[in-house]
Amino acid sequence: MAMMMSSRHCFKVKWKSLTLLMEHGIHADHSAATFSIENEDHTLANAVRFTLNQDPRISFTGYSIPHPSDARVNIRVQTTGDPARDVLKDACQNLMGMCQHVRDTFDKAVVDFKRSKVVDAMDVEH
Amino acid sequence: MPRVSALDMPDVPQGQLPPHLELQRTRVLCNSDAPIHTENIQYSGAYASMGVDNSDGLNKFLSNFKVEVTKLTEEDMEFDMVGIDPAIANAFRRILIAEVPTMAIEKVFIANNSSVIQDEVLAHRLGLIPLNVDPRLFDYMSENDAPTEKNTIVFKLHVRCERGSPRITVKSDELKWLPNGSEFVLATEKQGSNSTAKPKTYTSFTCSQDTMPEFSSNPISPKYPDIILAKLGPGQEIELEAHAIKGVGRTHAKWSPVATAWYRLLPEVSLLQEVVDERAEELVKKCPAKVFDIEDIAKGKKKATVARPRACTLCRECIRGDDWEKYVSLRRVKNHFIFTIESTGALPPEGLFTEAVKILEDKCESLLTVLS
Ligand code: SF4
Numbered sequence: 001m002a003m004m005m006s007s008r009h010c011f012k013v014k015w016k017s018l019t020l021l022m023e024h025g026i027h028a029d030h031s032a033a034t035f036s037i038e039n040e041d042h043t044l045a046n047a048v049r050f051t052l053n054q055d056p057r058i059s060f061t062g063y064s065i066p067h068p069s070d071a072r073v074n075i076r077v078q079t080t081g082d083p084a085r086d087v088l089k090d091a092c093q094n095l096m097g098m099c100q101h102v103r104d105t106f107d108k109a110v111v112d113f114k115r116s117k118v119v120d121a122m123d124v125e126h
Numbered sequence: 127m128p129r130v131s132a133l134d135m136p137d138v139p140q141g142q143l144p145p146h147l148e149l150q151r152t153r154v155l156c157n158s159d160a161p162i163h164t165e166n167i168q169y170s171g172a173y174a175s176m177g178v179d180n181s182d183g184l185n186k187f188l189s190n191f192k193v194e195v196t197k198l199t200e201e202d203m204e205f206d207m208v209g210i211d212p213a214i215a216n217a218f219r220r221i222l223i224a225e226v227p228t229m230a231i232e233k234v235f236i237a238n239n240s241s242v243i244q245d246e247v248l249a250h251r252l253g254l255i256p257l258n259v260d261p262r263l264f265d266y267m268s269e270n271d272a273p274t275e276k277n278t279i280v281f282k283l284h285v286r287c288e289r290g291s292p293r294i295t296v297k298s299d300e301l302k303w304l305p306n307g308s309e310f311v312l313a314t315e316k317q318g319s320n321s322t323a324k325p326k327t328y329t330s331f332t333c334s335q336d337t338m339p340e341f342s343s344n345p346i347s348p349k350y351p352d353i354i355l356a357k358l359g360p361g362q363e364i365e366l367e368a369h370a371i372k373g374v375g376r377t378h379a380k381w382s383p384v385a386t387a388w389y390r391l392l393p394e395v396s397l398l399q400e401v402v403d404e405r406a407e408e409l410v411k412k413c414p415a416k417v418f419d420i421e422d423i424a425k426g427k428k429k430a431t432v433a434r435p436r437a438c439t440l441c442r443e444c445i446r447g448d449d450w451e452k453y454v455s456l457r458r459v460k461n462h463f464i465f466t467i468e469s470t471g472a473l474p475p476e477g478l479f480t481e482a483v484k485i486l487e488d489k490c491e492s493l494l495t496v497l498s
Contacts, residue, residue, distance in 0.1 A: 018492045018496065035497075037493070042216075042220065043216075043217045043221055043225070043489070044489045044490075046216065047486065049168075050211050050214065054181040055170065056171065056179075089494060089498065092490040092491075092494045092497070093490075095214075095486070096491065097188075098184065098187055098210075098214065099486050099487040099490070100487065101188050101191060102191065102193075102207075102210070102214075102218075103487075105192070105193045106205075106476075107480065109194055109195050110198065110476045113198055
């Protein structure tokens with residue numbers, strides 16, 4: 001019984017999970033679409049817009065929050081020809097790659113800082 | 127930066143931005159009236175006509191991104207994050223404030239409160255107490271869940287001020303952790319009073335929380351023992367039980383794991399021409415943040431230097447009046463963030479940042495799953 005909580009990280013259990021509500025306009029032309037995402041806001045949309053903008057296949061991208069009391073955000077993706085859905089997926093992948101790198105770099109910087117502190121403290125003792 | 131007519135500009139070398147565009151791209155210029163070039167040019171093809179690729183690309187990011195910690199204590203930290211777009215840095219900040227979970231008191235069962243502080247005010251004060259417990263060890267409790275040892279922490283508070291004794295102050299250390307869950311028996315149980323079975327209480331714990339390895343050596347308590355909750359006069363009493371659950375700052379600020387988290391852009395102060403003698407003295411005196419120093423140059427002459435640009439608060443005192451703007455240029459580096467995190471105590475600040483980054487990763491992951 002006692003182990004039920006051991007080292008399991010409940011951050012994984014989402015507070016409210018994201019859902020893709022609709023994909024407007026994808027049937028007419030797959031290179032342009034609006035993705036309507038529920039339970040997300042500027043945090044994800046603005047970050048994804050950045051990585052989308054960095055993709056040379058993008059001709060236009062932007063996002064909007066149609067109403068402040070709806071927990072929903074619309075991300076518009078228009079490409080130069082590739083399917084909008086694939087480009088959005090790549091943007092997510094890139095953002096994840098960036099996050100992983102940020103985490104690694106940050107953890108290393110913290111370790112370096114702590115180590116330099118220990119060295120400083122030893123210098124003082126001598 | 128003086129404006130140059132396009133006709134007078136030298137031919138732009140391909141593959142490289144002319145200096146004035148490079149400055150606009152990488153710096154905010156803080157002029158005496160207003161800051162300019164505050165926007166970030168994100169579009170990869172923004173400079174395509176000049177043969178410049180504006181995409182940061184994942185590889186470019188991987189090789190340019192740097193972090194340096196400048197201060198780290200148990201409660202707060204400051205670090206420099208260089209080579210990242212504000213869209214991402216701001217996502218981390220927003221997640222730190224609103225989406226990294228903690229435990230906080232959500233339900234308060236008041237058995238008796240004869241103090242002057244009203245029940246609802248007292249309950250609100252209790253909610254705001256930071257708890258010294260790792261939220262990763264608990265589950266979220268949704269509306270239909272029963273309170274169990276996996277999602278609820280129970281505290282009890284029972285203080286009485288005896289008649290004839292002086293007034294007492296109730297502080298957060300009076301909150302006593304109940305590892306076995308609630309001691310209050312459900313109202314519906316009392317009539318049936320089945321004496322053999324254990325009476326049902328407001329929680330259904332299957333085991334005691336203090337048998338769990340994480341808590342056996344490290345009991346749960348408020349982070350700070352000296353937070354004032356109420357004052358009691360002679361004869362007054364408070365008896366209550368407080369149930370803490372896991373939540374995020376988006377629902378209520380009491381779950382926010384940070385007192386605050388913010389960043390500022392690295393200030394860059396540059397002298398456009400030499401500032402000497404009395405003007406140098408004047409400049410040093412103008413700056414309240416002591417950014418400038420005086421350096422002696424030959425023949426008793428003095429020259430102003432920029433010694434501590436990081437201390438600049440951007441008060442713009444140094445470019446006020448006369449033609450000071452011709453001498454000093456105040457700028458901010460657009461991709462250099464001085465990030466500060468103040469933790470309320472559940473997790474150390476460096477742990478909070480790591481969790482925030484993980485949450486953004488999780489968001490991308492769930493978006494990827496719904497897209498495929
Ligand atoms: S803006 Fe203010 S703090 Fe910054 S250098 Fe000028 S006078 Fe000093």
